[in-house]
Amino acid sequence: ETLTHRIAAGEVVERPASIVKELVENAVDAGATEITVELEQGGCGLIRVTDNGGGINAEDVSLAFARHATSKISEFDDLYRVRSFGFRGEALASIASISRTELVSRTPDVLAGVRIIVEAGEILEITEAGCPVGTTVTVSRIFDSVPVRKKFLKAETTERAYCLDVITRMALANSDVRIRVLAKGRELFSYPATHRLAERIALVLGSGDADRMQPIESSRDGLRIYGFASRPDFTCATTRQIYAFVNRRYVKDYLLNHAVMTAYRRVIEPRRYPAVVLYVDPDPADVDVNVHPAKLEVRFRQPRLVYETIVEALSSMLRDVGP
Numbered sequence: 001e002t003l004t005h006r007i008a009a010g011e012v013v014e015r016p017a018s019i020v021k022e023l024v025e026n027a028v029d030a031g032a033t034e035i036t037v038e039l040e041q042g043g044c045g046l047i048r049v050t051d052n053g054g055g056i057n058a059e060d061v062s063l064a065f066a067r068h069a070t071s072k073i074s075e076f077d078d079l080y081r082v083r084s085f086g087f088r089g090e091a092l093a094s095i096a097s098i099s100r101t102e103l104v105s106r107t108p109d110v111l112a113g114v115r116i117i118v119e120a121g122e123i124l125e126i127t128e129a130g131c132p133v134g135t136t137v138t139v140s141r142i143f144d145s146v147p148v149r150k151k152f153l154k155a156e157t158t159e160r161a162y163c164l165d166v167i168t169r170m171a172l173a174n175s176d177v178r179i180r181v182l183a184k185g186r187e188l189f190s191y192p193a194t195h196r197l198a199e200r201i202a203l204v205l206g207s208g209d210a211d212r213m214q215p216i217e218s219s220r221d222g223l224r225i226y227g228f229a230s231r232p233d234f235t236c237a238t239t240r241q242i243y244a245f246v247n248r249r250y251v252k253d254y255l256l257n258h259a260v261m262t263a264y265r266r267v268i269e270p271r272r273y274p275a276v277v278l279y280v281d282p283d284p285a286d287v288d289v290n291v292h293p294a295k296l297e298v299r300f301r302q303p304r305l306v307y308e309t310i311v312e313a314l315s316s317m318l319r320d321v322g323p
């Protein structure tokens with residue numbers, strides 16, 4: 001593990017919340033229907049993510065920590081066909097290079113699971129372990145080997161808020177997965193799995209807010225847009241309640257926000273913002289999600305189509321509910 005690797009890891013692992021994001025994405029990728037996230041000291045002390053997904057084989061477990069070894073990108077073109085979250089194959093390697101990471105896992109076809117411990121990029125042990133089917137990843141001593149980064153962490157309460165933000169987005173993107181969050185041994189919240197998106201949104205945003213939102217929906221040329229958006233009489237002081245997902249991946253994208261604000265501009269006061277949970281599902285071949293290492297930006301092959309379909313979906317709802 002070289003210093004360059006550790007610095008490169010910073011691209012993926014900026015703060016505890018980045019670790020939470022990568023681990024929960026991996027759990028979703030593994031087909032988990034239940035995910036539990038435990039945080040100690042706002043994620044600065046320890047982060048543990050437990051899932052009931054497909055697990056990792058003992059033979060593959062060290063490879064899972066190898067940089068790029070698991071990358072699902074075989075050629076450049078594949079960038080446009082990425083369906084699952086994981087495709088860079090370096091999250092676990094990056095996390096393990098700046099922490100102590102323990103992964104315990106079992107696939108359904110074997111009786112004994114496997115435990116691997118990696119610290120500052122070095123594999124310390126690989127042993128058999130008794131465990132249920134699925135995977136538990138425990139990350140501690142975060143940034144101990146990179147004091148510069150540790151110094152840049154904010155107060156625990158702030159880092160904790162970042163972690164909970166990530167979990168909120170994952171919960172909005174995966175309503176069919178049960179998600180629980182524990183802190184100091186106490187359950188902070190628990191979202192039961194549901195096939196009704198409205199139910200999950202109500203739980204995550206608080207049912208008072210969700211009551212004041214309307215379903216939106218529009219499809220055009222292989223692009224589907226749906227979600228929930230507030231009526232004109234329900235606005236917020238910030239854009240914090242605008243969530244956008246592209247193929248179930250949380251994004252912060254100028255184009256999407258601009259489309260939302262264009263639809264609302266005529267019906268709400270200046271410097272007020274709507275609450276919107278927007279799902280944009282283009283054909284995976286029509287979107288590049290790999291613009292930024294933290295993957296919050298996207299590049300659409302047909303930005304105009306996306307833009308206009310969003311404005312149309314929101315405007316039509318706003319027309320229907322009236323002033």
Ligand code: ADP
Pocket residue numbers: 022026027029030051053054055056064065070071072085086087088089090091092093134135
């Ligand atoms: P990527 O997700 O980009 O492939 P990661 O470093 O996040 O890369 O994970 C490496 C590999 O480890 C994954 O491709 C997957 O095979 C395996 N893996 C990681 N987390 C889990 C998990 N929770 N359950 C099953 N397999 C996992």
Ligand code: MG
Pocket residue numbers: 022025026085086087089091092
């Ligand atoms: Mg991953």
